Amino acid sequence: RYGLLRAKQGVQSAGRKFSADYGQMDESEIVRISSHMAGSLGLVTNTLETAVTQCRDVLIQRQLQACITAVQGNTAALLAAIKALAETGRISERSKCAMFLQPVLSTLQAIIDYASLPEFLGRSARMGESGRKAQKEVQAHAMKVVSATIQFLHSVGGLAEGRSTASKKYLNACAVALSESSKGLSAVLRSHAPSKRRL
DSSP: OHHHHHHHHHHHHHHGGGSGGGOOOOHHHHHHHHHHHHHHHHHHHHHHHHHHHHOOOHHHHHHHHHHHHHHHHHHHHHHHHHHHHHHHOOHHHHHHHHHHHHHHHHHHHHHHHHHTSHHHHOOOOOOOHHHHHHHHHHHHHHHHHHHHHHHHHHHHHHHHHTOOOOOHHHHHHHHHHHHHHHHHHHHHHHHHSOOTTTO
16 A cells, blocks of 8 residues: 555656646656656556455455556556657647546556555554553654754745745754754664564
8 A cells, every 4th residue: 555655646746747837848857757657657557466466355356457457548548648748849748648647646546545445454553551652752753853844944934035034043053953853753763663683
């Protein structure tokens, strides 16, 4: 499921560049985008094919096979539109790429939702007292990182837009706070990580 989510995010991120207001796109960039998309969608197909071979339920196998067919069909239509864009460079072809991108994203989301059904998620792990204590400690340090990040971005945005009187000294203090909180979170995560001897 995590791999499917990453693949969808990759396709979605690359697909934003087909927007008409993105700016000029040369052929090398178009090729790079199509290669990135093909790689992400290939990962989805490989994941589904692996699931088919490991599944013993015939009905689920049929559904997964249908998902593979849907991904491959929608991907072929999208890549054909991208090829036309690479050959012509016309804005109208970019709008077609954006159009054929939508069925791909819809199919990926349907597959993600299918993989998220309770029958595929297994049982949740039980957490002991030490685990709950470690969880609270990690959450506390993570919140410090979030707070420091918000303050830092707010100060940077204010200075960039000229709507803040924050000094460079304050910006530096925010950066230091972000760095220190990140180091604290890393230290906590390392302290609770399984030792190499146990692995």
